[in-house]
Amino acid sequence: MDRTELKEILRSESSSSLKSLGSDFYESVAKYIRELEDEIRLISNPRSVESRMLEDELQSAITDIEVIFLRRIKKIATRATSNAFSKKSPNQDMDKLLPAEKRIYDSVLSAINSARGELLEPILNPETVTSPQKSVYLGEGTLKNSGLQEPYRTETDKLDTQEGPGRMVSETTPEISMENIPDVIGKSNINEEFVVVRILKDLPTFKALDNRNYALSAEDVVVLPTLNAQGLVKRNVAHIITKL
Secondary structure (H helix, E strand, C coil): CCHHHHHHHHHHCCCCCCCCCCCCHHHHHHHHHHHHHHHHHHCCCCCCHHHHHHHHHHHHHHHHHHHHHHHHHHHHHHHHHHHHCCCCCCCCCHHHCCHHHHHHHHHHHHHHHHHHHHHHHHHHCCCEECCCCCCEECCCCCHHHCCCCHHHCCCCCCCCCCCCCCCEECCCCCCEEHHHHHHHHCHHHCCCCEEEEEECCCCCCEECCCCCEECCCCCCEEEEEHHHHHHHHHCCCEEEEEEC
């Protein structure tokens, strides 16, 4: 890496398209800057022309790498935003991202999808309960009575089908529509009034009016008896999404 190569990369990043960078790009720039710093330290007269030229080159290199980084981050955020609302395959330029940049893209995309599910979906699709990033708590009982057996299983996330404490549906499971939730509650509770709530804080295990034990964490979406849900709302630890 040298000044000419760095300037060329800076110019190429001025366009809206993403350019491929060598896998060792940032390491090469770091080495180049360290070498400039070493050369400056070896000069006995810091006021000499040579020293000033190296200082200028060092500051220019630092500014250039910061601008390159910021330009690429802006492009990555723009693509994540666009792909979050697009039905097309998000493969545009993805092969040109460095591993660390790909992680940034995934994080931004995940944050946008999470915010959309929490803020936008209740407005656009109020009849649907979705939680793409979090688990949905289905309460105590057997999965074989819930109708969620095989379709909700994956190779890496098998759910227990035996009777026992309440289960959590993995975040890898498909979306659950409101019309399916009453079936999960069970026939013994069909006359009780339930609501869907989002948990805001981690809670200790408690027994609700439906005689089920609940161990809930922040951002879980859970079906609870209305009185229990109202109690949690008053404590500012839950938010009611909708009644069943």
